[in-house]
Structures are given as C-alpha cells and as structure tokens.
Amino acid sequence: MSRVLYDEATRVYPGTERPAVDALDLDIHDGEFLVLVGPSGCGKSTSLRMLAGLERVDGGRIAIGDRDVTHLAPRDRDIAMVFQNYALYPHMSVADNMGFALRVMKAPKEEIDRRVKEAAGLLDLTEFLDRKPKALSGGQRQRVAMGRAIVREPKVFLMDEPLSNLDAKLRVQTRTQIAALQRRLGVTTVYVTHDQVEAMTMGDRVAVLKDGVLQQVDTPLRLYQHPANVFVAGFIGSPSMNLAEYPVEGDEAVLDDTRVRLSRETIQALKEEGGDRVILGFRPEGVEVVGEGTPGSFPVTVTVVEELGSDAFLYGQYADTTDPVRLGQTVIARVDPNMPPAKGERVRLRILPGKERLFSVVSGRRLPA
Amino acid sequence: MSTSMTPPASPMPPETLPGEATRPPVTAAPRGEAQSPLEDSSRRTRWLVTLLIVVALLWTLVPLVWMLMSSFKNAEAVTAATPQFFFSPTLDNYRNLFSGANNLGPYIVHSVLAAGISALLAVGLGALAGYGLARTHMRGKKHLAFWIISTRMAPIAAVVVPLFLIFRGLGLIDSIPGLILAYLTFNLPFAIWLMSAFFAEVPSSLEESALVAGCSRWQAFWMVILPLTKSGLVTTFILCLVFAWNDYAFAVVFSGPSSQTLPIAASQLVTQTGIDWGQLTAIGTIVVVPMMLAGLAVRRWLVTGLTLGAITGE
Incomplete structure (x- = not known):
C-alpha cells in the first residue's frame, strides 16, 4: 500500500516530436483506485508502463511511497501488473503462474503454497490450480492474471485494460468483482481503460488523458457534472453530452x-x-x-x-x-x-x-x- | 555420398504434407447419383495429392532402402548384374569397417564431436543473438537480420579458401575445434535468423510480466521465454546438426588424420583400384541412420517448429 506520484513525468518516443506523455502530474492516494482513461493513443498505457518501469521516463519523476522509482528496474518497484492479454506463462500450471513472483523471490515453498491457495480461493480458481492456461476459458484466464497479482502482495496494482478481451456480459460482472476486490485488499491501483463506463464505475477517481496531456482528474460524478473542458464533457457519459x-x-x-x-x-x-x-x-x-x-x-x-x-x-x-x-x-x-x-x-x-x-x-x- | 544428403527430408512424416493435413474429409457421393462438378474436382485433387505423395516417398525411400539392403549383402550380391531382393544377410561389411588398420571408430568420434558441439554452440549463441535481434527496436534491424542470413547464402566453395588461410594462421587445421568453428560460420547465422523468428512469435508482454514479477532480464529469458521456444531450439539444433554431420566440403579441406569425419572415411573407400560397394553402403547407413532416428525422436517438435507458431497457447 502506497501513494503513487507522477511529477511532470514525460515520455518522448525516439523519432517523434510530440511527447507520448507530456509532463504528467498525478497524485494517487494510498489505497486509491485510480483509472486512466482516454481514446487510443492518448498515452494512458504509456503512463502505466512508465510506472511499471517498462517504459523510460524522459523527464520528471515517478515515486512509489517515499521512494523515487524513476530509474529503477521493474523488479525493484514492488508492483504487480495485469496485462491486456493476461500474459500467462503457457508452459506453467495455474498454481505455478500464480506463485511465479514468489518463486523468483525465493520464498519458502509452504509460504508460496499457502498464498496461492488463498488467492485461488478468493477468485474461485481452486479446482483449476493444476491446469495449464490453455485449458481455461477467457474469464478464468483473466482471474488467474488477477490472482498472480494478488499473490504478490505488492505496493501497487497496475492493470492495463484487463477486461477488454472478455465478452460484454462477463466484462460487466468482472468489473464489479475487481472493484470490490480492490476495496477489500486496499491496495493502491492504477487501472487503464479506453472505456469510459468502466472508468466511471470502477474508479475512486478518474484521470482523463488526451494526446499525452492530462485533461482532468476527479471523482466520476464530478467529472460528469463539472467537466473541465469540451473534450472531457464529450468523452465522459453515454450517450454523450x-x-x-x-x-x-x-x-x-x-x-x-x-x-x-x-x-x-x-x-x-x-x-x-x-x-x-x-x-x-x-x-x-x-x-x-x-x-x-x-x-x-x-x-x-x-x-x-x-x-x-x-x-x-x-x-x-x-x-x-x-x-x-x-x-x-x-x-x-x-x-x-x-x-x-x-x-x-x-x-x-x-x-x-x-x-x-x-x-x-x-x-x-x-x-x- | 549423395544418399547422406537425404535425412532432412525423411523425418518429415508423410501425413504432415500441408496439402493433406488441412484438407477436409471428402465424402463420396452415393453411387448412381450425378456428382456435382465440385465433388468431382475435389476427388481429382485428392488423387493427385496421393499420387504426388507416393512419388515423393518412392523418390526418398528407394535409395535409402537399397543402401540399407546392400550393406547386408556380400560382395557378389552387391555387384550382381541382376538386382537381388532376396539374399542371406551378412554383417561382413560392418565387421570389416571396424577392424584392421583403418578402423571407423575414430571417424565416428570426430563426426559426433564436430557436428554435436558445433550444433550445440550454434543453438546456444543463436538463441542469445536471435533473442536480442527479435526484441531490439534499433533502426535498420531488418537490414541487419538480412545481412546475417545472407552470410549463410554464400556457397561453401567461396569461403573455404579464405577460411583455410585464417585457420592455417591460427593452427586450427586438422583439429576438431577447427571443424567446429568452420561449421559454426555457416550454422550460426542460420541459427540466429531462425531463433529470432521464434522469439518474435512470443508476445513481449510475457517477459514484461516476468520483469515486473521480479525477474532480471536473464531470468525472464531463461525461465519464461526459452521454455516457450523449445520446438524452435530442437528444430534449429537438428538442422544445424544435419548440416555439420553431412558436410564433406569443409571436412575434406580442414581435417587431417586426427580429425577426419565419416563422409571422409566414405570417400576413402573409392580408390583407384576399385570401389568397395558393400562397405560404402554400410558407411552410408551409419551416416544416415542416426540422423533419421534423431529426426523421428523429435518429430513432434520438429513439425511445430518448421511451421512456426502456436507456441503461446493462446
């Protein structure tokens, strides 16, 4: 559990003029569920990957808790990430997938077993622990990806469009499950989506990005009622304003x-x-x-x-x-x-x-x- | 040694020919009813495919079978004017190969060492370089990849002389390390190129996930990426092994008495006084059989490997 701070964080891809993320200022409170939302190419995924350490920070800084992580390797940031395609390891069983981070940390075997079982229970995955990801449905794979993040007990959860590969009905179900789970665990979460309904229903606060620039960050209701500009007004709400x-x-x-x-x-x-x-x-x-x-x-x-x-x-x-x-x-x-x-x-x-x-x-x- | 060049084709089981594997089952129309032109043509296609497979099988297998049979015949039966299909088998040819002054044993050892080590090195180094090539975002990456594979396109004859001069200077002539290095010059570019194609198939989110989970780059490569490219590693290893194992051109130039390989031994049976066909076919069998067995043993990976893809389980 930790506060996350983006301080003028900037990313410019080599060979491009305009920054993909332009001086992003964002203060995410301890335990908060913050959603980054915007149309494709707005820099929301890049912002998340900068926090993960998968993308370089060309200007400004990023901190997790009291620690400046701007130039730390991903593995030193104590984070867990859920990817859009889940990125489950196909050659490992569900249990091995979920316990992977702990195994890399060389945690004792009993401890890994206990935490994997705990998370599996939480996510209804107990009966699938011996299966390979290939033998799971889309929704189950998604839950394994969540479980892998939970087992880690990280300071921050990073989620990159984790629901976009699910069908519409399952997406709505899983949406509430994830939000409930996050509140229960109380882990600071940064969640990326292009779907404004997802953003509005899940986030404590929502940050709207466009062309790499933060447009507004506020609670869903305030975003809806008091949009800071025409873009936010048109983007938030369905049907739109x-x-x-x-x-x-x-x-x-x-x-x-x-x-x-x-x-x-x-x-x-x-x-x-x-x-x-x-x-x-x-x-x-x-x-x-x-x-x-x-x-x-x-x-x-x-x-x-x-x-x-x-x-x-x-x-x-x-x-x-x-x-x-x-x-x-x-x-x-x-x-x-x-x-x-x-x-x-x-x-x-x-x-x-x-x-x-x-x-x-x-x-x-x-x-x- | 033309027969020794065939193993790469033989591990491919006939049922995996693309035309056959992907075809839907054809149901024959009931007798007496008029057939639609569509069914007629698909039936004709099936016959054509079957015919092609039969021809390909005969083309590939007849020389191999004939070589195998001949290796168990005595001298008279081998050279008989009418081909003999029924004969009393003898191990004389093999016995002769492993006795006397010119024992085949050391040749086998040289071949195993040179081909095995060079193939292992090619796969190991090829995997590392191929991974780097697949994941880098540098400019001119495609050109670099093409340049690497283009070094494999030169005919062996073109590089033999310069390599010979270099090796002579380094004291590598007539040595197993020299042969290994020679095979590596040809196999490494191929291995890099092939492995990089396999790594490109693995979604980069897998290693990113591993990096976030606490892995170093090396750990992510070793624990996540490499196991997923098993079929690529096996395919690359076998193809490199076959190249080195079958090689004659490098061996005849670079090897001496203490490093001669099986193909050289075979060529030495062709003398001015005559050709010992019995022993020659026995050597041919010794050269071909291990590669065939290796190919069959890893067939499952080889087939997925040669078609690329389907490695992420998604």
Whole structure:
C-alpha cells in the first residue's frame, strides 16, 4: 500500500516530436483506485508502463511511497501488473503462474503454497490450480492474471485494460468483482481503460488523458457534472453530452428562434478572450420535451428513438436552424420511456435550468457560469 | 555420398504434407447419383495429392532402402548384374569397417564431436543473438537480420579458401575445434535468423510480466521465454546438426588424420583400384541412420517448429 506520484513525468518516443506523455502530474492516494482513461493513443498505457518501469521516463519523476522509482528496474518497484492479454506463462500450471513472483523471490515453498491457495480461493480458481492456461476459458484466464497479482502482495496494482478481451456480459460482472476486490485488499491501483463506463464505475477517481496531456482528474460524478473542458464533457457519459456552437448577442446565446441568457461571469470571460460564439453543452437528461411556444425551447426533428425499457433516448436534428455549424448535428435527449415521440415527429426541447455547460470556442475550457 | 544428403527430408512424416493435413474429409457421393462438378474436382485433387505423395516417398525411400539392403549383402550380391531382393544377410561389411588398420571408430568420434558441439554452440549463441535481434527496436534491424542470413547464402566453395588461410594462421587445421568453428560460420547465422523468428512469435508482454514479477532480464529469458521456444531450439539444433554431420566440403579441406569425419572415411573407400560397394553402403547407413532416428525422436517438435507458431497457447 502506497501513494503513487507522477511529477511532470514525460515520455518522448525516439523519432517523434510530440511527447507520448507530456509532463504528467498525478497524485494517487494510498489505497486509491485510480483509472486512466482516454481514446487510443492518448498515452494512458504509456503512463502505466512508465510506472511499471517498462517504459523510460524522459523527464520528471515517478515515486512509489517515499521512494523515487524513476530509474529503477521493474523488479525493484514492488508492483504487480495485469496485462491486456493476461500474459500467462503457457508452459506453467495455474498454481505455478500464480506463485511465479514468489518463486523468483525465493520464498519458502509452504509460504508460496499457502498464498496461492488463498488467492485461488478468493477468485474461485481452486479446482483449476493444476491446469495449464490453455485449458481455461477467457474469464478464468483473466482471474488467474488477477490472482498472480494478488499473490504478490505488492505496493501497487497496475492493470492495463484487463477486461477488454472478455465478452460484454462477463466484462460487466468482472468489473464489479475487481472493484470490490480492490476495496477489500486496499491496495493502491492504477487501472487503464479506453472505456469510459468502466472508468466511471470502477474508479475512486478518474484521470482523463488526451494526446499525452492530462485533461482532468476527479471523482466520476464530478467529472460528469463539472467537466473541465469540451473534450472531457464529450468523452465522459453515454450517450454523450450534446455540444454545439452558438452565436452570442449581448448577454444571450442565440438558439435559433430562442435565446439562453448567460451569466455576467460568462460574458466577462467571453469578452476577455474576444469571442462572439460559445459552446453550449447539455446532457441528454438535462433537457425536457415541452409544448409549442414554451420560452427558451428549440425545435428538433426526431430521426431515431432508442427504447431501452428503463430509458428512452431521442436522436434528432436541429430543425429550422440556419446556422451552418449546427446543420446536420445530432441532438440526443432522454425522454419518457412510457410515451416516447415517434420517428419523424417534431418536438420542442428545453434545457433544464442550471443544466447547461458553457465552454470557450477558443480554448475549449469551461467558462464560469 | 549423395544418399547422406537425404535425412532432412525423411523425418518429415508423410501425413504432415500441408496439402493433406488441412484438407477436409471428402465424402463420396452415393453411387448412381450425378456428382456435382465440385465433388468431382475435389476427388481429382485428392488423387493427385496421393499420387504426388507416393512419388515423393518412392523418390526418398528407394535409395535409402537399397543402401540399407546392400550393406547386408556380400560382395557378389552387391555387384550382381541382376538386382537381388532376396539374399542371406551378412554383417561382413560392418565387421570389416571396424577392424584392421583403418578402423571407423575414430571417424565416428570426430563426426559426433564436430557436428554435436558445433550444433550445440550454434543453438546456444543463436538463441542469445536471435533473442536480442527479435526484441531490439534499433533502426535498420531488418537490414541487419538480412545481412546475417545472407552470410549463410554464400556457397561453401567461396569461403573455404579464405577460411583455410585464417585457420592455417591460427593452427586450427586438422583439429576438431577447427571443424567446429568452420561449421559454426555457416550454422550460426542460420541459427540466429531462425531463433529470432521464434522469439518474435512470443508476445513481449510475457517477459514484461516476468520483469515486473521480479525477474532480471536473464531470468525472464531463461525461465519464461526459452521454455516457450523449445520446438524452435530442437528444430534449429537438428538442422544445424544435419548440416555439420553431412558436410564433406569443409571436412575434406580442414581435417587431417586426427580429425577426419565419416563422409571422409566414405570417400576413402573409392580408390583407384576399385570401389568397395558393400562397405560404402554400410558407411552410408551409419551416416544416415542416426540422423533419421534423431529426426523421428523429435518429430513432434520438429513439425511445430518448421511451421512456426502456436507456441503461446493462446
């Protein structure tokens, strides 16, 4: 159990200009479950591999506990890692796979046996201990990979997309199991995924990366409610936030035939950067279907309705818009699943008070509301 | 010694010919019903494949069987104008080989030492270099790999003379170490190239996992990577062994009385006064049989090794 600290940690691959990880600052608390999330190529795996010692750190430093590990070999860092393809040793039995690290450390045989059995019990693997990985299902292999990490009793767990090789149903099950297990063991965990649902459901805190740059790190709920910029707003949440650019006239954003009043702080911030447009975002659940003529509402033509039983989502296009930026853009709104609108219907939507998020067109940063 | 060049082919069991192994079973259409053109053509393909296998088998086995039979015949039967299939077998040819002034024993020892040690060295060094080559990210890696294997492409005749001069300077002529080194010059590039292909097949996450688990680079290589390339090691060893064991060109130039190998012994039976076919076929048998047995013993690994892949169990 330990705190993990990234201090301006940077990695530049040879032959490339842009750093794969650019001055990453991240303070991961003792026992915390931190998820690194982002689209492919955002540097999340590289960040994890830097912590593992599998990737060089070209600038800044990384510490585990009080120890600077920036230039230590992987084996001296007291960590355990779960790989995307599990990286089980095909020539060893499940028991040997799980006890491998202890064997390398030359732990006494009885101790290895005891810890392997303990972990196997925890993960429902007891009956498979003599099998080779080849004879296991995908889910069982995944658990062996987890078991191998647990047996080690390391300071930090590192997990690199450990669920991405499982089918959708198993992934959801295993997701909660891993999160529960981590809380039980209380070991600091850094978990990499490209799946924002995984990030939101598992992490104590979530760090969003893009192009090697940390965008925001916060609790899942705060990320969802208070995204720091347009990228985080669009990346976190499913279906994603509606984001569109609107012209600003006076102290109001113009939504076609209707207007949304902006706060003084927002206007002030807009003035400072000299923009006459604003990005306005709202979550699908941040709007309601209203009657014709409701002030502050805008018309949408329904193209698709997704009925999920507990929820229904309307996918539509801005009707009547003359702004080329918004032509053809999709609007997503959560609607009453008991009486969803029909395809082709024209409805009016109104953003619920306080549910709009405003971002700068210039920098993408959120504007003070 | 043309027959001694055949062992590499013979350990390949006929049932592993690619065309046959991957073909789905063909079910014959019931008699009397019209056959679809598709079934007709697949049936024809099967006949063709069978025919090819039979021809290949005859081509490979007839000389070997004939050599084996001849080695147990007496002088008259060997040279009889009409080939004799039924005869009373005798061990005279073998007895003669191991008696008298020109005993075959030392030749066998030289062959075993030179071929065995050079093949072991080639596999050991080839594995280390091949691993490095497979895992490095340096620029021009492909060119380096090609350069290494290209040194194996030169004809033996082209390197014999320069090697001879070097070996003479180093006092390596007529010595087993000299022969080992000569075979290594040809086998090592081949071993590096082949082993690097095997290592490239092993996902690097396996050794990364080992490194994180507490292994040094060497431990990760030794405990995780090497056991996974067992079939590669066996394949490489056998192919290197066969090359050195069958070699005549290097041996005839570099070896002397104290280091002559089996192929040289065989050539010495061809004299100006005549050829002792009985003894010659007996030597041929002694040369061929060990390689065939070795090939058969490791057949399982050799087949997976020659096809590469399927080593990670994923």
